[in-house]
Amino acid sequence: MAQSHKEVLTKGLFKENPVFIIMLGLCPTLGVTTQVVNGIGMGLSVIFVLVFSNIFISLLKNIIPNSVRIPSYIVIIAAFVTIVEMVMHAFAPAIYKALGIFLPLIVVNCIILGRAEAFANKNTVYDSFLDAIGMGVGFTMALILIALIREVFGAGTITLIPIGNFDGVLKIPLLYTYPVRVFTLAAGALLLMGYLKAFFTWFAERKRG
C-alpha cells in the first residue's frame, strides 16, 4: 500500500476503471444509459453514495467487528442511498422517474461494496475520500461514454440538463430522422458493451507493447 495520493485519486479514471476494467456495477451501467442525462444523474448519485460510505466506513473501521462488517457496510450504504432517493424525488423528479428501479439498486452496486471492502476498511479517511472520488468519476465517465454512443445512434439526440431557453435536447441531423433503434434496446446495450470491452482490452494490450 505505497500509493501516493495522486495515484489513489487517478487510478479509478483509467487504470482501474470500475466499468471497463474491473467490470463492476454493470446493471445500472447498461440499464440507465439510454439518455446522457440519466447517465449523469446516475453517476452523480453513485459519487455521492460512494464518497460518504467510503468516509464513514473508513472512520468506523476500528469499531465495526470483523464478523459483521458486510451487513454493517450494507446498512451504511443503504442509508445514503435513501438520502439520494429522497433528495432526487424532491428536486429532480424527471430523473428520479427515469432511473426508476436502478436508484434503490445502488445499494447492491458492487462498486460501492467493493470499494468499502477492498479499500476503505484498511486506508485512512483522506485516501478513502480520494479513492471514492476517483472511482466515482471513472464510473460516471464510463456511463456518459456509453450513454452518448447509445443515444446518438439510437435516437439521434443528446439529452442534457435544460438551462433557460435551451430545452436540453441536441438533435443530430441525419440520425434523428433515421435512428438505429437497436442501440436503445437491451440487445444493443449488451453488444456495445462487448465491443467497447474488446476495444479496451486491445488498447491495454497494445500499450503494454
Next chain:
Amino acid sequence: MAYVAIFITYIFINNFILTQFLGLCPFIGVSKNSESAIGMGMAVTFVMGIASIITWLVYTFLLVPLDLVYLQTLSFILVIAALVQFVELIIQKNSPGLYQALGIFLPLITTNCAVLGIAIMNITEGYTLMQSFSAGIAAGIGFTLALVLMSNIRERMDLFPVQKSFKGVPIAFISGGLMALAFMAFDKSLLTNLLG
C-alpha cells in the same frame, strides 16, 4: 390465468437479464460452465421466491402501518442479507449435498440486483402475496434460463478460435446481446395471443 401471465412475463417477456439488466454480474461471472450456472440459478430462484414473500410481508404489515415507507430500500436489503445467511445455515445443516452444490453461490446472492429488484418491483406493481411469490419464482426461472443458455454457449465457444481481444468477457457480452435480440421476439402480444 393471472399467474400464468406472470410466469410468461417474467420468464420470457421481461427476462431479468436479457431485457432488464438485473443480475448481469453473475451472468458474466458464473456462466463459464453449465454445472455452476444451474447451481447459481437454483440458489437465486430459491432466494427470490422466499425474499418476495418476506419483503412483501414486511412492507405490508410493518412499513405501511408504521408510515415508514421511505425505509423500504434499507429494510429490504437487510431482510435479504439476513435471509441469505439463514438459508445458508439451514441448507448446511440439513442437506450437505445441496450445500456443496450451492454453497459457494449463496454469499454472492445478497448483492445480486435481481433479488432486490424483484422485491421492489413486487411493491411498485402492487402485487398480492401469491402474485409476488409467483413473480419471484418466475423471475428466478428466467434468470436460470438465461444463465444456463449462456453457459452452454460459452462452453461451446471455448472450442472455437476467438480473436484475442474478444476472448472471455467481450465475446460473452456479444453473445448475450444476440440472445437478447432473439428474446425480443417475446413481447406483450405473446400474452394476448396465448391468453386472449
